[in-house]
Amino acid sequence: MDATQTQDLKQQLKAKWDQRNALNMEMAAIEKQLGGQAMQDYELTRHDGSTVRLSEMFGEHSQMVLVHNMGFACKYCSLWADGFNGYFHHLESGEYGQRAKFLLVSNDRPDQQLAGAKLRSWQFDMLSCRETSLSMDWGYAREDGDKVHYGPGMMILAKNGDGTITCHQQTDICPGDSLMGLFHMFIRLPDSTGSAFE
Known part of the structure; x- marks a missing residue:
């Protein structure tokens, strides 16, 4: 050349x-444009089995990045979460300011979440939405006969002055997207077929 x-x-x-x-x-x-919708103050479950309201998880922040994860049965969701674990603190209290709270939810049982988080050394907050309609309400779960299929995604939430919650923005997550940099390394390797699923 x-x-x-x-x-x-x-x-x-x-x-x-x-x-x-x-x-x-x-x-x-x-x-x-999909945002601006009022959101229910869901009651989520901690690893120890106690419950907490979504509004309480904002802490000192008025904004939240809420990630819907398919659980440890999905290797891709775990890979994304490994990536989030490396930079979530920049959202919460890093040199870029206290921009937003980071929270991950999944349908796994609290004990499954605890074991998985320890195994992968995750430091961010993770709660179970298993006993709620959160995933179904916002399009990250769908019924198929007697089964429920879950999908990953991300929501940007705002806590208003009166304590109510608004969904400002939401998106799906899929292999090859910009939220997981490792996929973009995979497709550039010499032996790559060009698929982000490798």
Whole structure:
């Protein structure tokens, strides 16, 4: 490959990056249009079996990043959570300010969550929504006969001055998205087939 071809490919790549960044902004704008909805103050379960209201989990923050996780049976959800574990503190109290509370919920039993969190050394707060309709209410679970299928996602919540909660924005999570940087390393390896599921 000569210098001209190399330069041409680099220019093509830059154009694709610009397109992708613009598309990400467009998608975020659409996701925000899904927000503005009042949210129930769900009663979630801690690892020790005690319960806590979602509103209480905001602590000193007025915003929250709430991640819906499919549980430890899903290796991808666990991989995402490994990534969140590395940077969630930047949301809560890092050098970028106290921007938002980070909370992960799943349908796993509290004891399963505790064992899994210890195994993977997760430090963020994680609660069970097993006894609530949270996942179903917001589109992260669907019924299929006598079974319920769960899906991953992320919600941006705001706690209002009167203590009520509003869903500001929500999105699904899937392999290859920008929330998991490791997938973007996978597809660039020499032996990659180009699939984010590798």
